[in-house]
Amino acid sequence: MDERSISAELLRLCNKVQQEFPTPTIGEEKWFLLILSALTSAGKPGLAADFYLHLIEQPQYSSFQARQQLMRRLREALVKAVSIIGVCRPLEAIMCIDAVTAEGDKERTCSREGWRADDENHRRGTDWLMKLYGDNLKQIDEIFNNQRDFGWISREITYGLYLSDHTILDGAETELVVLSGIMAQDLPKMVGWHLRACRRIGFSMEDCEAIQRCIELCIEFAGVHLGPMPKVKDIEHEV
Structure with a gap:
């Protein structure tokens, strides 16, 4: 096991996000998905190793089975981040995590073996798009009709x-990863889309406000400056 300890600054960030994160309504053990996605997207994938070591020190991850589940969840967050920020930073993050993972804790399953771009995949992807975007998807599809590669x-x-x-x-949990990754790239239009999506899948306005504050804490920690971002109140009329 790697014997490095988490920096005082990163520990303060973790504690602050845990305090701010709306755990009572969103659920336990989700805050760390936001931190991992935001820091990786903001250009700090190397911190994933220390962050992982900090997590497995928590009592809820004292068992092998719990650490295996944690690894699957961390890896899945980074896999999903690939679709938002590209492969290089998530790959760097998971390689850093792997380098400090005890041999006995290695989790070697593959979640997407056998995947096919078939009718079921198309239906599932379209259904989730519609749930998040609803009628707003029509305007985007007009662009995709001209730029069909991006629609596909x-x-x-x-x-x-x-x-x-x-x-x-x-x-x-997926939307936590997505919103964090998009905000870290300073993309206000898409931040608005995914704040709206969070509301549509059941997050309250208060939840969204707290989540956005947590993401901002991570991005500030990473030293990234953002331009003006929409707030949930700005998109509420679209929900």
Whole structure:
């Protein structure tokens, strides 16, 4: 086991996010998905190793089975992040985690063996897109009619392969990963879309406000400056 300890600064960030995160309504053991996605997306994938070591020190991960489940969830968050930020930073993060993982804790399953871009994949991706976007998807589809490669990628890959697969992370957890990754890239239009999506899948306005504050804490920690971002109140009329 690697004997490095988490930095005082990163520990303060973890504690602050845990305090701010709306755990009573969103659920336990979800806050760390937000931190992992935000820091990786903001250009700090190397911190994933220390973050992982910090997590497995918590009493709820004292058993082998709990650490295996944690690894699957962390890996799935990074797999989903690939569809939002590209492969390099998530790959760097998971390689850093792997380098400090005890040999006995290695988790070697593959969640997407046998995946096919078939009718079922298309249906699942389209259904999740519709749940998040609803009638707003029509305007985007008009663009996709002109730029068909991106329409295909969106339905078959971004949503079909990655974001509509809820076997490890559910829909709410997936949106935590997505919103964090998008905010870290300073993309206000898409931040608005996914704040709206969070509301549509059941997050309250207060939940969204707290989640956005947590993401901002992570991005500030990473030293990334963001331009003006929409708030949930700005998109509430669209929900």
